[in-house]
Amino acid sequence: MVRIRIFEARVSAVAEAKLVDGYLHTYAGQEAVACGIIPLLREDDWFTSTYRNHGHAIARDIPLDAIAGEIYGKATGVCGGKGGSMHVADQTRGMIGGMGIVAGGLPIATGAALASRYLGRDSVAVAFFGDGAVHQGAWHEALDFAGLFQCPVIFVCENNLYAETTAVDYHLLAGSVAAMTAPYGIPSVQVDGMDVFSVREAGEEAIARARGGEGPSLIEAMTYRYGGQYEGDTQTYKPPKEVAWWRDRDPLLRFRASVAGRVDSTVLDTIERTVAEEVAAAFDAAERAPWPDLTQVTADVYTPTA
Amino acid sequence: MTRRLNIKDAINEALRQEMAADDRVILMGEDIAGGAGRDDTYPEAADAWGGPFGVTKGLLPRFGRNRVMDTAIAETGFVGAAIGAAIAGLRPVVEIMYVDFIGTSFDQLLNHAAKLRYVYGGKVSVPLVVRTVAGAGFRAAAEHSQTLYSLYTHVPGLKVVAPSTAADAKGLLIAAIRDPDPVIFIEHKRLYMYDEPVPEEPYTIPFGVARIVRSGSDVTIVGVQKMVHTALDAAKVLASEGIEAEVIDPRTYSPLDEQTILSSVEKTGRLVVVDESHPRCSLATDIAALVAESAFDALRGPIRMVTGAHAPVPFSPPLEDAYVPDAARVVAAVRSGLETTGS
Ligand SMILES: Cc1ncc(C[n+]2csc(CCOP(=O)(O)OP(=O)(O)O)c2C)c(N)n1
Numbered sequence: 184m185v186r187i188r189i190f191e192a193r194v195s196a197v198a199e200a201k202l203v204d205g206y207l208h209t210y211a212g213q214e215a216v217a218c219g220i221i222p223l224l225r226e227d228d229w230f231t232s233t234y235r236n237h238g239h240a241i242a243r244d245i246p247l248d249a250i251a252g253e254i255y256g257k258a259t260g261v262c263g264g265k266g267g268s269m270h271v272a273d274q275t276r277g278m279i280g281g282m283g284i285v286a287g288g289l290p291i292a293t294g295a296a297l298a299s300r301y302l303g304r305d306s307v308a309v310a311f312f313g314d315g316a317v318h319q320g321a322w323h324e325a326l327d328f329a330g331l332f333q334c335p336v337i338f339v340c341e342n343n344l345y346a347e348t349t350a351v352d353y354h355l356l357a358g359s360v361a362a363m364t365a366p367y368g369i370p371s372v373q374v375d376g377m378d379v380f381s382v383r384e385a386g387e388e389a390i391a392r393a394r395g396g397e398g399p400s401l402i403e404a405m406t407y408r409y410g411g412q413y414e415g416d417t418q419t420y421k422p423p424k425e426v427a428w429w430r431d432r433d434p435l436l437r438f439r440a441s442v443a444g445r446v447d448s449t450v451l452d453t454i455e456r457t458v459a460e461e462v463a464a465a466f467d468a469a470e471r472a473p474w475p476d477l478t479q480v481t482a483d484v485y486t487p488t489a
Numbered sequence: 490m491t492r493r494l495n496i497k498d499a500i501n502e503a504l505r506q507e508m509a510a511d512d513r514v515i516l517m518g519e520d521i522a523g524g525a526g527r528d529d530t531y532p533e534a535a536d537a538w539g540g541p542f543g544v545t546k547g548l549l550p551r552f553g554r555n556r557v558m559d560t561a562i563a564e565t566g567f568v569g570a571a572i573g574a575a576i577a578g579l580r581p582v583v584e585i586m587y588v589d590f591i592g593t594s595f596d597q598l599l600n601h602a603a604k605l606r607y608v609y610g611g612k613v614s615v616p617l618v619v620r621t622v623a624g625a626g627f628r629a630a631a632e633h634s635q636t637l638y639s640l641y642t643h644v645p646g647l648k649v650v651a652p653s654t655a656a657d658a659k660g661l662l663i664a665a666i667r668d669p670d671p672v673i674f675i676e677h678k679r680l681y682m683y684d685e686p687v688p689e690e691p692y693t694i695p696f697g698v699a700r701i702v703r704s705g706s707d708v709t710i711v712g713v714q715k716m717v718h719t720a721l722d723a724a725k726v727l728a729s730e731g732i733e734a735e736v737i738d739p740r741t742y743s744p745l746d747e748q749t750i751l752s753s754v755e756k757t758g759r760l761v762v763v764d765e766s767h768p769r770c771s772l773a774t775d776i777a778a779l780v781a782e783s784a785f786d787a788l789r790g791p792i793r794m795v796t797g798a799h800a801p802v803p804f805s806p807p808l809e810d811a812y813v814p815d816a817a818r819v820v821a822a823v824r825s826g827l828e829t830t831g832s
Contacts, residue, residue, distance in 0.1 A: 204628035204806055256628075256805030267630040267804025283632030284590060285562045318561035319593065346562055348538045349522035354561045413575045420524025420538065474807045 184214035184379065184435050184453050186219075187238045189462045190247065191410070194237065194254065194268075197466065198414035203255055207268050210238030212409035215434035216341050219382025219404075220309060223390055229277045229295040230309040231288030234269040235341075235408075236281030239311060245273045247465035257472035264475045265483070285428040286312060286319035289338065293329045296336035296393070307335045315346025317360055318404035326399070330367035335393035337386070338369075338401040341376065343408040350418040360403040369399050376404030377432040382443065407432075491686035497544050499655040499687050500620075500676065503662040504545065504582065506691045508552050511580060514666060515556045517567050518584030520550040520622075522559040540584060542622065542681055564594035572602050572671075575617040580666060585621040588675060594619075602671040603646030612668040620664075623651075624677040624715060625765055625802045626813045634802035634809075636766040638713065639775070641673045642742045648696060649743040651675040653717040656687045657740055660694030667693065677715045697744035701753070705733035708759040708823050711750060712738060713772050716763040716795075716814060719778065723763075723819035732823065736739045742772055750776060751784045758789035761822050765813050768796040790829050793822040 191209040198207050213235075221242035224230065232239040240250050245261060251258030254268045261273050272280030279295065282288045292310035299306040316322050317340070329336050338477040340360045344351045345371070357363045370392075375381045382404055389400040407429035411418045439451060494502065523538020526549055539546025549557040560567040564585055571581035585594055602615050625634040642649045648670055652658040658676070665672040702717060703724055712720035717738040724734040735753050740747055754760050760780050764773035769816045773794040780792060795814045803809055 205804060206629055206633065256808070260805075264805035265631075265803045265808065267628070269630045269632065270804070283630065284593070315562045318566070320561035320563070320565050321593075347520045347541075348522075349520055349561075350524070351560055414610070416538075475803075475805050477807065477811045479805075480803055480808050480811050481798050481800045 184218045184438060186247075186458050186462070187211070187214045188435060189239045189455070189459050190241060190250070191237060191431045193462055193466050195410065195414055202470070203455040204312040206234070207254070207414040208412070209410040209414065210235055210408070212429070212434075213341055213343060213376070213406045214238060215379040215382050215437075216339065216376050216404045218378045220386040223308065223383065223386050224277060225306065226277065227304065227306040228308065229279055229292065229306070230311065231279045232271075232281045232311050233285070233313065234281055234283045235313070236271050237268070239281075240271045240273070240278060241274050243273070243278050245271070245276060245278065246261060247461060248468050249273075251465040251469035252472050255469040255472065256474070257469055258475040259469065259472040262480060263429055265479060267385055286321040288312060288324075289316070289322055289325035290328065293325045293334050293336050296329070296334035296399070297332060298405045298415060299335055300333070305335075307337060307390055309337045309339055311339050311341060313346060314340060314342040314344070314351050314355060314360060315349070316340075317363055318354070326367040326369055329399040330369050333398035335396070337389045337393055337425055338399065340401065340403045341406055342403050343406050345408065345412070345420075347412045350420070361401065364401045369401055371401040372405065373403040373405065376406030377429070377434045378437055379434060387436065405467040491691060492609050493684045494655050494659075494687040495682050495684040496652070496655045496658045496676070497542060497681040499659040500662055501546065501548070501601050502546050502687075503659045503666075503691070504548060507663055507666045508556060510549070510691065513578065513580045514582060515558065515574070515579055516545060516548065516582050516584070517558045517560050517571055518545075519560055519562055519586055521545040521584055522554070523686065525549040526554055540739050541586065542678065544681075545584070555690060561612040564590060565597055568594040569597040569601070571617050572597060572615055575615045576605070576613055580616050582618040582620060584664060585619055587633050588621045588623040588637050589632050591637055591640060597646055598641075598647065598671070598673075603644045606670070607646060615671045616669050618665045618674055619671070620674045620676065622676050624679050625797065626679050626803065628806060628809065629678075636714070636797075638675060638742055638766060641770045642772065642775070643770075646671065647743060648672040648741065649675070650696065651677070651714040652740060653677070653680065653714050655683060655685050657694060657700070659687055660692050661696075661740065663691055664693035664696060668696070674812070674829045675714070680715055681774060694740070696741040697746050699737050699739045699746035699749040701735065701749065702738050703734065703736040705735040705757065707733045707757055708761060708826065709735045709750070709753040709757045710738060710761045710763060710805040710819065710823070711776050712736060713766070714762040714764075716765055719814060720763050720819060722816035723823065726816060726820050727802040727823055732827070734823065747779055747783070750780065754780050754784045755787040758787055759823075759826050760788070761793045761795060761819060761826060762793045763814055763819055765797050766828055767799050769799055771796060778782070790826045793826050795819050795822050
């Protein structure tokens with residue numbers, strides 16, 4: 184969580200300083216969701232993400248250099264700089280990738296889960312998405328497919344109360360995302376997404392169910408994005424009282440409070456310092472890294488065949 | 490002195506004037522009110538986003554939630570609803586935030602909006618406008634940078650408009666709103682801040698009438714939307730070498746003003762088409778084929794196309810810059826056409 188928080192603070196800083204271009208969607212505030220779920224995954228599990236993917240990539244231990252390099256569009260980026268911030272991916276670690284089309288990842292994660300069942304494996308797939316995604320046909324069709332074919336997929340909604348500027352109390356007619364799975368026969372649970380332990384517990388249960396052949400489920404984690412829809416968004420649509428309420432429930436502070444007495448706070452301080460150095464080194468490396476060769480414009484469109 | 494407006498504000502003004510003049514005109518789209526209307530809880534939120542580029546800013550406070558509808562992220566749903574509303578007497582203007590999201594609403598447009606008039610034997614009209622945003626060069630990566638003009642142009646029944654200037658944007662959008670058929674109105678994200686004198690009163694520019702942006706006698710350069718400006722930059726360079734380029738902005742791609750393009754090529758004997766989209770099955774190939782078929786005898790050299798690559802738009806800034814055609818590539822294409830010119 185600390186690594187994500189510090190990394191994203193640096194993303195905001197380099198965006199503000201105009202050191203990087205493009206749309207940057209930060210994850211600060213939502214750390215407990217990625218960190219509650221992703222460490223539970225095995226090496227042979229899969230997951231899909233969205234344009235708000237840095238946190239998922241970091242939780243999956245993708246090297247910070249490779250993520251920062253991608254954000255800069257450098258040759259050292261995890262996708263050689265061609266995808267950029269919205270498309271961080273590392274299939275060798277099960278991260279199918281960040282996707283820019285809302286709800287685009289749900290059917291794909293469902294398919295990865297289908298493959299696992301078909302191949303007789305007990306690996307699972309997770310689809311991360313926001314509260315705004317539930318209106319897409321792709322969302323409903325993925326749940327329908329997963330329910331029909333009992334795919335071992337876990338749908339994880341990061342309900343951060345906003346779809347861009349549109350508040351969830353305006354757009355979510357069902358009141359909760361968890362309430363929307365019943366027609367598909369998919370069990371669901373709503374959890375405190377600012378508490379990493381609650382998320383983890385729900386994740387363990389859902390993953391065990393999927394691995395055990397009991398099919399799909401959905402977790403709705405109630406959380407909050409501290410940043411805008413993207414860096415540079417002035418966020419005039421957020422009431423200040425609401426921001427303060429969520430800041431009081433900050434997942435990092437909550438973690439510190441819940442381990443107080445069991446973990447020496449100087450240990451946590453040391454972790455923060457080490458991580459800050461690690462993040463600084465990753466951004467420095469990205470800053471210095473070479474640009475991709477121009478021949479890359481047309482490379483990788485198709486798979487080379489013999 | 491005439492007042493200047495940028496394209497973003499020209500579009501906003503066109504919407505405002507048409508909404509004021511005709512209460513059948515309604516707007517729908519994601520974040521087009523951008524949090525405005527939550528004023529009871531937080532007054533500052535009245536300063537709406539107006540979509541990611543601020544194009545619809547200020548319209549909600551003026552016309553209210555009944556006419557400026559912030560939708561959920563459900564393009565099939567609201568584009569389809571707009572088709573039904575259009576048939577039933579409204580004049581919906583819907584926004585698909587980026588043209589890249591074409592897939593999420595395309596069935597409604599391709600199979601319904603475009604065909605209903607035809608399959609019902611001319612008994613129904615669908616007066617719908619879909620505003621959307623195209624364009625590379627914004628560091629917005631592969632899923633937010635495409636210029637998919639040709640996918641819409643390919644479909645009979647849809648009209649396709651892509652303005653390159655502020656005055657055109659206003660006149661063409663008002664024409665689109667008053668048009669009885671479905672119109673796909675494509676804005677270019679890198680042109681929003683382009684400004685020029687724009688008349689204050691409402692006016693229309695007819696579809697199917699190209700604009701000769703610069704006249705010349707040596708080569709015809711047809712630019713697609715932002716590439717009109719690239720073509721003009723190239724024309725300046727060429728003029729310094731004594732080559733006079735005629736630059737044409739078709740403005741609407743369906744219907745296409747074939748005659749203006751053909752007459753120009755008959756005069757100059759040469760054609761270069763500049764389109765930032767992928768080369769295959771593009772507006773560039775379409776216009777090149779038109780000229781090859783109907784003005785072949787006038788050609789004094791090969792037709793050249795300057796386009797993006799047959800590849801998704803890369804994020805990395807130097808790669809994206811290499812991807813998007815620039816004036817130097819247009820100049821080179823003109824020169825190479827001249828070198829291989831016959832008598
Ligand atoms: C199909 C589609 N429509 C619209 C968009 C534009 N868009 C990008 S993010 C977003 C809001 C998504 O909100 P949510 O799902 O709640 O995710 P969050 O960003 O809050 O994590 C929208 C409308 C898109 N990327 N894809």
